[in-house]
C-alpha cells in the first residue's frame with residue numbers, strides 16, 4: 026500500500042490540510058504502507074514562493090514523516106505533456122480555444138452549471154486536429170479538453186461507499202499556457218509513483234470521475250479513493266481566511282505544542298476525546314477509517330487555544 030501527502034503551496038497549511046494529511050498518513054502507516062510527499066506546485070500565480078518549504082517544515086513539526094525523496098510537480102512537466110500528447114493522438118482530447126466568458130455565455134441555462142463552473146457545451150469538439158492548427162485558424166493559444174462520452178463513472182469510495190460518479194462536460198487537461206491542469210498532473214503522478222490509496226477531502230469528489238476516465242484512457246491503474254468530510258468554520262462553510270488564522274504557523278507562534286494540535290485534530294475527527302495530546306504514532310495502532318465521523322468537521326479551536 027502506498028499513500029501520499031499532496032500539498033498545494035498556495036498558502037500556509039491550515040487545520041483542514043493538517044487533518045487530511047493526518048488521515049492519509051494514518052491510513053498508510055496503520056496498514057504498514059508507505060507514504061510519499063508530492064508538492065503540487067503547478068497552479069501558476071497562486072503558488073507562493075516559500076510556501077513549499079514552509080509546508081514541509083509544518084508537516085515535520087506536526088510529526089508526520091514520508092518515504093523517499095520529495096517530488097515537485099514543477100519538475101515533471103515533460104511527463105504531463107507526454108500524457109496529453111497521447112490523449113490527443115488517441116482522439117480522447119482536443120484543442121479548445123473558448124474563453125471562460127464564451128463558455129459561460131454558451132451555457133446560459135442555470136442547470137448547465139456543473140461542479141466547477143459552467144458545463145462545456147462542446148463547441149471545439151472536432152474543430153482542430155492539433156494545437157498548432159487551432160492557433161493558425163484563430164490566432165489564439167488553445168487549451169486541451171478531455172472528451173467525456175459518459176454521464177456517470179460509478180466507483181466505490183473507501184469511506185463513502187458506492188457513489189454514482191456523475192460527470193458533466195468535457196474538462197481541461199492542459200491550460201492555454203501549455204501547463205497541465207490539476208486533473209491530468211495528479212493522475213500522471215499517482216500512477217508514476219504507484220500510489221494505491223488516495224485519501225483527500227470530499228471537496229475533490231467531483232474530480233474523481235474525471236480522474237478515473239483519465240486512468241482508463243491512459244491505460245493506467247487507478248488507486249482506491251477515500252473522501253473524508255471537509256473541515257468547515259463555525260458557519261458551516263469551508264475553512265478560509267474569514268474564519269481567522271488557523272494556519273499551523275499561527276498555532277506554533279502562539280506556543281501551541283505539536284502534540285496538542287495533533288490531539289485536537291484527532292478530537293475533530295472523532296478519534297480521541299477533547300483535550301488529548303498525542304503524537305501521530307500513538308494513533309497508528311487503533312486507527313480505523315470507518316470510525317471517523319461522517320458529518321463535516323468543525324475546525325473549532327475553542328478550549329484548545
Ligand code: GLU
Pocket residue numbers: 031032033065211224225229
Ligand atoms: N493538491 C491538492 C490540494 O491541496 C490535493 C490533490 C489531491 O489530493 O488529489 O487540494
